[in-house]
Amino acid sequence: xxxxxxxxxxxxxxxxxxxxxxxxxxxxxxxxxxxxxxxxxxxxxxxxxxxxxxxxxxxxxxxxxxxxxxxxxxxxxxxxxxxxxxxxxxxxxxxxxxxxxxxxxxxxxxxxxxxxxxxxxxxxxxxxxxxxxxxxxxxxxxxxxxxxxxxxxxxxxxxxxxxxxxxxxxxxxxxxxxxxxxxxxxxxxxxxxxxxxxxxxxxxxxxxxxxxxxxxxxxxxxxxxxxxxxxxxxxxxxxxxxxxxxxxxxxxxxxxxxxxxxxxxxxxxxxxxxxxxxxxxxxxxxxxxxxxxxxxxxxxxxxxxxxxxxxxxxxxxxxxxxxxxxxxxxxxxxxxxxxxxxxxxxxxxxxxxxxxxxxxxxxxxxxxxxxxxxxxxxxxxxxxxxxxxxxxxxxxxxxxxxxxxxxxxxxxxxxxxxxxxxxxxxxxxxxxxxxxxxxxxxxxxxxxxxxxxxxxxxxx
Amino acid sequence: xxxxxxxxxxxxxxxxxxxxxxxxxxxxxxxxxxxxxxxxxxxxxxxxxxxxxxxxxxxxxxxxxxxxxxxxxxxxxxxxxxxxxxxxxxxxxxxxxxxxxxxxxxxxxxxxxxxxxxxxxxxxxxxxxxxxxxxxxxxxxxxxxxxxxxxxxxxxxxxxxxxxxxxxxxxxxxxxxxxxxxxxxxxxxxxxxxxxxxxxxxxxxxxxxxxxxxxxxxxxxxxxxxxxxxxxxxxxxxxxxxxxxxxxxxxxxxxxxxxxxxxxxxxxxxxxxxxxxxxxxxxxxxxxxxxxxxxxxxxxxxxxxxxxxxxxxxxxxxxxxxxxxxxxxxxxxxxxxxxxxxxxxxxxxxxxxxxxxxxxxxxxxxxxxxxxxxxxxxxxxxxxxxxxxxxxxxxxxxxxxxxxxxxxxxxxxxxxxxxxxxxxxxxxxxxxxxxxxxxxxxxxxxxxxxxxxxxxxxxxxxxxxxxxxxxxxxxxxxxxxxxxxxxxxxxxxxxxxxxx
Numbered sequence: 001x002x003x004x005x006x007x008x009x010x011x012x013x014x015x016x017x018x019x020x021x022x023x024x025x026x027x028x029x030x031x032x033x034x035x036x037x038x039x040x041x042x043x044x045x046x047x048x049x050x051x052x053x054x055x056x057x058x059x060x061x062x063x064x065x066x067x068x069x070x071x072x073x074x075x076x077x078x079x080x081x082x083x084x085x086x087x088x089x090x091x092x093x094x095x096x097x098x099x100x101x102x103x104x105x106x107x108x109x110x111x112x113x114x115x116x117x118x119x120x121x122x123x124x125x126x127x128x129x130x131x132x133x134x135x136x137x138x139x140x141x142x143x144x145x146x147x148x149x150x151x152x153x154x155x156x157x158x159x160x161x162x163x164x165x166x167x168x169x170x171x172x173x174x175x176x177x178x179x180x181x182x183x184x185x186x187x188x189x190x191x192x193x194x195x196x197x198x199x200x201x202x203x204x205x206x207x208x209x210x211x212x213x214x215x216x217x218x219x220x221x222x223x224x225x226x227x228x229x230x231x232x233x234x235x236x237x238x239x240x241x242x243x244x245x246x247x248x249x250x251x252x253x254x255x256x257x258x259x260x261x262x263x264x265x266x267x268x269x270x271x272x273x274x275x276x277x278x279x280x281x282x283x284x285x286x287x288x289x290x291x292x293x294x295x296x297x298x299x300x301x302x303x304x305x306x307x308x309x310x311x312x313x314x315x316x317x318x319x320x321x322x323x324x325x326x327x328x329x330x331x332x333x334x335x336x337x338x339x340x341x342x343x344x345x346x347x348x349x350x351x352x353x354x355x356x357x358x359x360x361x362x363x364x365x366x367x368x369x370x371x372x373x374x375x376x377x378x379x380x381x382x383x384x385x386x387x388x389x390x391x392x393x394x395x396x397x398x399x400x401x402x403x404x405x406x407x408x409x410x411x412x413x414x415x416x417x418x419x420x421x422x423x424x425x426x427x428x429x430x431x432x433x434x435x436x437x438x439x440x441x442x443x444x445x446x447x448x449x450x451x452x453x454x455x456x457x458x459x460x
Numbered sequence: 461x462x463x464x465x466x467x468x469x470x471x472x473x474x475x476x477x478x479x480x481x482x483x484x485x486x487x488x489x490x491x492x493x494x495x496x497x498x499x500x501x502x503x504x505x506x507x508x509x510x511x512x513x514x515x516x517x518x519x520x521x522x523x524x525x526x527x528x529x530x531x532x533x534x535x536x537x538x539x540x541x542x543x544x545x546x547x548x549x550x551x552x553x554x555x556x557x558x559x560x561x562x563x564x565x566x567x568x569x570x571x572x573x574x575x576x577x578x579x580x581x582x583x584x585x586x587x588x589x590x591x592x593x594x595x596x597x598x599x600x601x602x603x604x605x606x607x608x609x610x611x612x613x614x615x616x617x618x619x620x621x622x623x624x625x626x627x628x629x630x631x632x633x634x635x636x637x638x639x640x641x642x643x644x645x646x647x648x649x650x651x652x653x654x655x656x657x658x659x660x661x662x663x664x665x666x667x668x669x670x671x672x673x674x675x676x677x678x679x680x681x682x683x684x685x686x687x688x689x690x691x692x693x694x695x696x697x698x699x700x701x702x703x704x705x706x707x708x709x710x711x712x713x714x715x716x717x718x719x720x721x722x723x724x725x726x727x728x729x730x731x732x733x734x735x736x737x738x739x740x741x742x743x744x745x746x747x748x749x750x751x752x753x754x755x756x757x758x759x760x761x762x763x764x765x766x767x768x769x770x771x772x773x774x775x776x777x778x779x780x781x782x783x784x785x786x787x788x789x790x791x792x793x794x795x796x797x798x799x800x801x802x803x804x805x806x807x808x809x810x811x812x813x814x815x816x817x818x819x820x821x822x823x824x825x826x827x828x829x830x831x832x833x834x835x836x837x838x839x840x841x842x843x844x845x846x847x848x849x850x851x852x853x854x855x856x857x858x859x860x861x862x863x864x865x866x867x868x869x870x871x872x873x874x875x876x877x878x879x880x881x882x883x884x885x886x887x888x889x890x891x892x893x894x895x896x897x898x899x900x901x902x903x904x905x906x907x908x909x910x911x912x913x914x915x916x917x918x919x920x921x922x923x924x925x926x927x928x929x930x931x932x933x934x935x936x937x938x939x940x941x942x943x944x945x946x947x948x949x950x951x952x953x954x955x956x957x958x959x960x
Contacts, residue, residue, distance in 0.1 A: 010554065017555075043507055068624050072596065084499065087500075090500060139528070140558045384546075
């Protein structure tokens with residue numbers, strides 16, 4: 001049983017978290033013709049925007065209600081209304097995703113009530129634009145919670161309720177935020193290869209995959225269409241990926257009776273097998289030859305790669321579902337999780353993470369715990385710890401701002417797992433240093449248990 | 461918040477600010493915050509501005525008293541460089557949780573956080589930043605800082621610039637006020653000398669101040685404090701003993717310069733290290749001010765010798781690019797170009813300025829721009845992303861120089877772009893920096909990717925469509941330019957011919 005250690009420090013050192021409204025905005029960015037709107041000061045938006053741009057290297061539509069001292073005292077509903085109307089006239093979006101911030105939540109704004117009033121009062125002007133609210137104060141949760149709340153809010157607000165005639169080929173897919181653009185593209189192709197029609201909510205592969213449009217678009221271009229969200233309930237089945245997508249899957253089930261299956265992760269051979277078997281069962285189709293070939297390639301990668309993984313100590317800091325995804329990947333390859341740090345103790349997935357204990361904390365904690373590790377696994381902010389500890393860093397999650405192409409990195413199913421095996425094995429090989437007589441001398445000063453490096457004899 | 465409101469009134473009524481001087485008494489009283497439009501606003505908040513100005517002080521622990529977003533979404537994101545301590549790059553925040561906000565436990569957590577930082581890192585000072593939520597909770601960070609300073613025996617400086625107070629620029633100025641109130645003048649240096657100067661508003665981005673410092677060393681001028689670029693706390697604390705000061709970014713720190721003049725008799729001048737003539741002028745002004753304050757006048761002659769030598773070297777380097785850059789059209793899209801000598805230098809080697817933003821420029825600035833540009837219409841207050849995109853995709857400029865905010869507008873319009881704001885990768889200050897800027901412009905414009913990204917797929921070209929012809933014309937122009945300078949293989953132009 002994994003022990004979950006609560007945070008006891010008062011000063012968070014090098015945060016691991018990105019804020020909850022940022023997670024919600026990310027989900028709204030996966031909708032076609034959308035603009036996320038932060039209900040807060042312009043700084044809240046500016047920081048999130050800069051971080052998005054550094055990660056995706058794209059223009060990101062993100063707006064603010066621009067609260068100031070006076071509106072903070074008098075109330076922000078006028079700002080919210082003005083912002084929504086301005087966005088409607090200027091960008092003609094199909095969806096405005098309102099994300100609240102700590103400022104308006106601390107103030108106690110009734111944003112849901114305000115939005116209901118605005119929609120009523122301005123029905124004519126706002127026709128053709130959905131407005132969805134995610135309550136996402138910065139003082140609780142992180143990216144994962146924000147993403148899940150936004151997806152839940154979209155299903156509650158847009159999906160047509162009631163039991164419907166099911167389209168037998170239609171599969172509703174709820175990916176967690178930790179799936180990259182490449183993961184979603186791959187997932188779609190896999191589902192389609194069984195003759196099924198996937199509808200993915202949200203779909204970052206349509207909006208943030210780095211294509212160059214031939215004219216200026218002030219909203220997102222590409223992603224799940226609002227119409228698809230409306231018809232989401234006509235799916236035969238729903239597949240949710242990541243524990244944090246359980247809530248949206250349950251809401252979809254409640255709203256329209258669509259049954260769901262939840263995969264905690266799609267990385268690793270066994271999970272890929274389960275996923276592929278499920279698709280085969282739902283579709284009644286045999287597994288395509290190409291998929292079998294990918295599976296064989298992964299088996300070969302496991303054979304070639306396992307030499308590099310055995311006995312390695314891995315230190316991971318990530319949000320709960322991503323922590324689970326990578327911890328299980330490494331343990332399945334014969335490594336051990338020497339340190340695990342995450343953002344919240346609220347997720348049920350944490351009990352299943354194959355680590356002795358999980359620290360709720362920050363990258364300062366990771367740096368303290370990762371002393372004897374062979375590899376750090378976290379986002380780009382781990383670069384300082386990596387440098388100080390002299391331990392290589394594998395960049396995963398958000399934000400990755402000092403390497404290109406993170407969105408095009410595949411990490412799921414046979415092919416993604418194969419790529420991960422190669423990536424990590426190559427990092428170990430690059431970090432390898434030649435043995436020295438001193439290291440191998442039987443009379444050398446023995447390392448203290450849990451000391452800086454594992455035995456030189458077993459390295460590499 | 462009364463003391464904060466008073467501070468804001470005070471910094472808005474800045475007598476040394478050109479823009480402010482141009483206003484009548486009533487307009488001055490209204491301050492310079494332009495109201496924001498909800499749903500159509502861009503830019504940072506006062507906290508952002510305060511952190512930008514102070515964070516490059518390298519050995520200080522910067523502690524942000526806030527829920528996660530203020531620090532968690534923004535840390536380690538600017539390119540200032542340090543020659544020593546790296547503590548400034550470590551992020552500290554109280555990361556307030558819901559329970560702590562509800563229960564009002566902010567002050568207690570802040571106090572504990574300061575203790576933890578003192579015990580683990582022993583910095584010379586902790587700077588504590590207030591933010592919207594902690595201001596709204598009514599946390600008295602000044603009291604907490606005072607108590608912590610007494611108890612732990614180190615400088616704990618409250619930075620009272622919550623985001624909701626206003627713009628980034630206001631935050632810059634509030635940060636300066638905090639330095640005046642709590643830091644500058646608290647340490648007496650034992651080595652003050654007649655050649656000591658302060659450089660204010662220099663951020664040492666990409667280490668570019670290190671292109672300047674050796675010039676000052678050569679002249680025997682000592683930098684008492686460069687605020688904030690590569691500064692140590694003690695430099696800032698003893699900055700009041702400099703003889704003269706140069707203000708590099710006056711929009712940010714003019715109040716600091718003027719008040720240091722008032723309090724400690726440190727005269728200042730506004731100058732810039734961008735561009736050749738401005739760098740020379742800055743060195744001259746610096747030497748003159750020092751002489752006025754009692755330094756040996758022989759420094760003036762030495763300065764002229766150094767300038768002549770450096771200018772000759774720089775012109776030679778720039779001249780090498782004339783052939784490659786002559787006639788190329790530059791669009792400047794940045795807050796306000798303070799340094800007209802950059803523009804001059806670009807024009808000297810034959811480049812053309814086809815547009816510039818004047819959002820933050822003063823009346824005099826605008827007059828100068830009018831003289832430089834052929835057409836007044838090329839001046840714009842602020843261009844919307846859509847208009848900018850249209851202008852660039854129509855091929856009206858060969859390169860845009862701007863900040864990261866509009867980077868992808870240019871790139872999506874398939875136009876060369878160079879970062880000249882805070883995230884830039886290259887140092888552009890001084891004589892060598894100008895040569896580097898021109899080199900980077902050259903590299904950007906003549907990169908062989910432009911012909912590749914502008915070309916349509918071979919199976920995707922229907923001749924006769926209007927906009928296609930326009931873009932094909934562009935392609936040829938670029939390909940020819942590229943061929944002339946980079947020796948592009950004939951295959952590319954052949955395929956362009958086919959397309960046409």
